[in-house]
Amino acid sequence: MLLGSDRSRPAYHQSYEILRDRILSGELPGGSKIVEEKIAAELGVSRTPIRESIRKLEQEGLIVNKRVVKPTGKDLRNMFQVRILLEGYSAQCAASYLKENELEALYQCVEVGRKGTREEIMMANERFHEIIVHASNNPVMIDIIDRMQSTIYLFRKTVVFYQRPHLIDEHEQIYHAIQARDGQQAELLMKSHLQADLDFCLHLISNE
Structure with a gap:
C-alpha cells in the first residue's frame, strides 16, 4: 500500500495515520513488532517518516519498544x-x-x-x-x-x-x-x- 499522491501532506503525517489506524482497527494487534524497513518498503517511503511516526505513536502510548502496546x-x-x-x-x-x-x-x-x-x-x-x-x-x-x-x-x-x-x-x-x-x-x-x-x-x- 503506497502513500497517497497528496503532496500537500508530508509523508510522516500519512504514514503516521496509516500505522495508527492499523493499530486501532486491530490489524496490528497488541504485541506486534513494528519493523521500520518493512513498513517503509510497503508504504514506498524512506525510514525517516516511519521513524517519526513511531516516535509519535510512542508518545501516544500505542507503541512501546517498537511493539504495539498490549496494556496490562x-x-x-x-x-x-x-x-x-x-x-x-x-x-x-x-x-x-x-x-x-x-x-x-x-x-x-x-x-x-x-x-x-x-x-x-x-x-x-x-x-x-x-x-x-x-x-x-x-x-x-x-x-x-x-x-x-x-x-x-x-x-x-x-x-x-x-x-x-x-x-x-x-x-x-x-x-x-x-x-x-x-x-x-x-x-x-x-x-x-x-x-x-x-x-x-x-x-x-x-x-x-
Whole structure:
C-alpha cells in the first residue's frame, strides 16, 4: 500500500495515520513488532517518516519498544486513575458552564448511544466525553486527555464491542446531573462511570 499522491501532506503525517489506524482497527494487534524497513518498503517511503511516526505513536502510548502496546492491568489502572480525576472535575465544571446548545449536544450523544450502529455509538461516546472535558476550560487538562485519546479509543472500543451493561444509562444519569446544575453529583457519577469501565476491562483481561 503506497502513500497517497497528496503532496500537500508530508509523508510522516500519512504514514503516521496509516500505522495508527492499523493499530486501532486491530490489524496490528497488541504485541506486534513494528519493523521500520518493512513498513517503509510497503508504504514506498524512506525510514525517516516511519521513524517519526513511531516516535509519535510512542508518545501516544500505542507503541512501546517498537511493539504495539498490549496494556496490562497496571497500565489500565494508571490511565483510568488520571481519567477519573480529570474527567470527574470536568463533569463538575460542565454542570456550571455548559450552554444550552452544548447540553443539547450532550443529550444527542445519549440518544445515539441507545439507537445508533456500533460505529455511531463509538463516535457518540467519544463526543460525550469530549464535550465534558472541554467544559473544564483548562487547556493543560484538555491536552493531557487529548494525548491519551488513542489509548482511550482502544478501551472505548472494548466496552462498546462487548456491550458493557448500563453504559448508556450512566451517560444519561451524568447528563441529567449536569442539566440540573448539580456539579457534585455529576462528578460522582462520572467517577463511578469510569470506574465501571475500568472494572469491565480488567475483567476481560483476566479472562483472556
